[in-house]
Amino acid sequence: MLTILEALKLSTDYLEKKGIESPRLNAELMLSDLLNCKRLDLYLSFERPLKENEVDKLRDWIARRGKNEPLQYILGKTDFFGLTFCTNSSVLIPRQETETLVEMIIEQNKSKGKIRILDIGTGSGNIAVALAIYLNDAEFTAIDSSNDAIVVAKQNAALHKVDSRIDFVTSDIFSTDFDNDCFDLIVSNPPYVSSGEYKTLQKEITEYEPTQAVTDMVDGYRFYSYITACARKWLKRSGRLYFEVGKDQYKKVVNYLYESKFENISTYKDLLHIERVVMGEKL
Known part of the structure; x- marks a missing residue:
């Protein structure tokens, strides 16, 4: 029978040959999820033999990962802002940099009481649910x-037991309209990868994540310009617009807000010191 130690070694070697980044970590995460234990527990049970059905499932997962399928889709979940979210190939995988956006919104609006928030391009719902x-x-x-x-x-x-407070709507932003002055906050992490840059991304993204959630298929700014114009109408007075932006995009997005007469425009860096969030107020 295959032991945990043998399974980890074989899985790591296979993933390394396939060019998967951090092959040992990937193998540990899959095996610990399969056995419903912590990664540390694997090291305390190296000699434990795997059952036949466990070996079969692990082989399937390792094969899928070897074909560049994201780990988050294989496991069907990921962590975001200290919370667990269900994921599959219908949604963009929540990223750590988006935590900066959520953190800034919470910090700046936690004392505001009852407010209405619009989340544009909700995907897995990670932003709306965390907020x-x-x-x-x-x-x-x-x-x-x-x-x-x-x-x-x-x-x-x-x-996460917040479904009673979130109205989810299937709607394309370019054919959506809301009443004027109806939201206190609008937030969006839109598809901001340009068509040219998209072709250079790793296979985990281009072959598995939903294309329409990654790129606008033009210059990477299509959603920012349109949403900014709409937000000017939909936000109440003193309402705030928050965007996540890609690397080096903040200057052009700031200019969109400036041209739409937003004020108190600010930017915020993520953990890698990249300008990641742009915020403006309608005064």
Whole structure:
């Protein structure tokens, strides 16, 4: 029978040959999830033999990872802002840099009481759900053009017991309209990769993540310019617009907000010191 130690070694060697980054970590995460234990527990049970069904499932997972399928899709979950979110190939995998966006919104609006928030391009619902947990009196509308993504977002809202405060809507932002002056905050992490840059991304992204959630198929700014113009109408007075932006995009996005007469425009860096969040107020 294959032991845990043998399974880790064989899996690591296979993933390394396939060019997978951090092969040992990937093998440990898959095996610990399969056995429903912590990674540390693997090291305390090296000689434990795996059952036949466990070996079969691990082989399937390792083979999928070897073909560049993201670990988060294989396991069906990922961590974001200290929370667990369901994931599949219908949604963009939540990234650590987006935690900067969520953190800034919470910090700047935690004392505002009952507010209405619009999340544009909600995907897995990670932004809306995380905000709902920390902004207890906020009510949300979260839209996405993909109905499959909305299904996942609803699952995550239910998982974290905030589904009663988030209205999920399948809708393309370019054909969506809301009443004037109806939101206190608008937040979006839109597809901001340009068509040219998209061709250079790693296979985990281009072959598995939903294309429409990654790139706008033009210059990377299509959503920013349109959402900024809409936000000027939809936000209440003193309302705030928050964007996540790609590397070196902040200057042009700041200019969009300036041209739409937003004030108190600010930018915020992520943990890698990249300008990651742009915020403006409608005064």
